[in-house]
Amino acid sequence: MSRTLLVTGGAGFIGANFVHYWLQFNPQDRVVVLDALTYAGNIANLAGMENQSNFEFVKGNICDTELVEQLLSREQINTVVHFAAESHVDRSISGPDAFIETNILGTYSLLKACKKIWIDEYQKQGKIPVEHRFHHVSTDEVYGTLEPGEPAFKEDTPYAPNSPYSASKAASDHLVRAYHHTYGLDVTTSNCSNNYGPYHFPEKLIPLIIANILHNKPLPIYGDGKQIRDWLYVEDHARGIELVINRGKVGENYNIGGHNEWANVDIVKLICNKMDEAFANKPELAVRFPHASKAISGNSQELIQYVTDRPGHDRRYAIDATKTTNELGYKPLESFDSGISKTLQWYLDNEDWWAPLLTQ
Template identity: 75%
Template sequence: MRNLLVTGGAGFIGVNFVHYWLSNNPQDKVVVLDALTYAGNKASLEPVAANPNFSFVKGDICDTELVEKLLNQHHIDTLVHFAAESHVDRSITGPDAFIETNIMGTYSLLKAAKKVWIDQPAIDGKPAVAHRFHHVSTDEVYGTLSPTDPAFTEDTAYAPNSPYSASKAASDHLVRAYHHTYGLQVTTSNCSNNYGPYHFPEKLIPLIITNILQDKPLPVYGDGQQIRDWLYVEDHARGIELVLNKGRVGENYNIGGNNEWANIDIVKLVCKQMNNKFIQQPQLAEQFPLAKQVLHGKAEQLITYVEDRAGHDRRYAIDATKTNHELGYEPKESFDSGFAKTLDWYLSNESWWKPLL
């Protein structure tokens, strides 16, 4: 049995991990720590709120004393660290929050974990508390790829190009340093672009879905040929579970979807699928009265090309060979199946996403 502290557990990937973990590990206890900033939504945790093994604490990961208290009070042995500012556009216009949360917040967690798990007297030369600190990072720390470059491996040199990715790279290095210097039992995973339920509507796929439903422009940066590897969020949660159960301490593991798409092709796919949904389900016209173009099978006419983002990385791609060979990781969802689940979720959960717009 594990006692988990999940930071950022009310955010997109964190909340999906919490749902997955409690469903697949019902004997474990999960404590979520989340500051409920704009991208954290406590309503996303309602499906597990009545679970006696779940508890929620509103708080900031930069509050080291609070983290220490939670580690002790709940006998936490596993910390899964999702909490982060993650939107690249926001990091360009306001990098301060990214430095504070992603770097100083991670440092705060590491300090607390070291004090509770390491600084107590050792038993037979081992840490007093058997533990794991798992840090969730991103493929963006590796920089950008040309169309012909091989995908990122765990040995790819870090070359972050935005304030967001630079702050995540710094946090990765801090986690590594706390393992090598103090013996903190850590693992890190670097994932590709996630998609799925509970995704904040400023991100590409939910933005396109919700804008179509409101007949709003579908903004595409530059020529739209930026390429990303897309991973269904529950497959990411499954990958982290494998790292926690089988991963070697001190190691990094890439978790990817083997699923590269250009942004413009993603947008066109969403338009096509939405057009089909409105044909197959006539009741959607009544449910979403603002959705005029998609009602006539013309969602693609909403596509609007806008000035490219500063320093926009051209391509990310994850090579998950190490994670596959060592841990047996493979995505279970194809892009077709994962996307179908995602689209159905947004069409059925307007009450979740509409207040966020």
């Protein structure tokens, strides 16, 4: 069965990678992207798709319920994949209002529109509600923090968000669940670990470290740098979402992780070593990035600078994806070494994409 998907936030980092993945492996489907193009949304992330007959981009806000209703009806959308969210913890600490509006009210707006078009209008006509799926993309941060040695987060781990960002995502998760149990909306939710890969906005750790090395700027590490995260290559995340949409049970949550825990400081050191190796093996990089003097000399780690830790900084996240593996056959294909190598190469090859974003 072919689908028509509405992908919210499809010009953002994970959303755009998902769109690329979906159209590559599901060319029979149609994808409509809805994105407000705020600072983290970039139409360049979707370059090359504008002429495809099975793709459409719509600039708009998920809080505009009437627009969402029009798209669902006009395009005969039967699947919503909801990525649109404010996601940077630091920004949520300094300005939480946008997180409440987009992550909570925006999700509520989408759910209202989907209920009206997929369920209410059909029931008024005495018809069976249209076959549909609302897939909500969430985060491991809703579960709170883990101490060293504690078991990884499972789908039934109690929520304990510690930042305005994670609290807003937790609220949106609960709304999605409520719309299933109260109104019968067919929903699934996935909670993922930290993503990395192409099109990652350069305020986040991995692209920030890459860009700063190339500009010979300090590599900031919060606190002692021993905060641990589970890292997931973004295409492996897209593959996991595809499995949930195709095989997941309605009303269920699925964890999508990389089985790949790393301390922040060790990630920074790994990127430094790979960057030094790249400059050593490709002399032309020194010509293209003449300011990267530490990388040119093979000493990128000298740029590491420890800074004051941020408030409420969770110590450790880790995802237990056993349920998703056992029920859906999920398994990440990229190792961290191969994924970081691909990511580094992408940023070296696409300076025109990321360099203008450094001023935002």
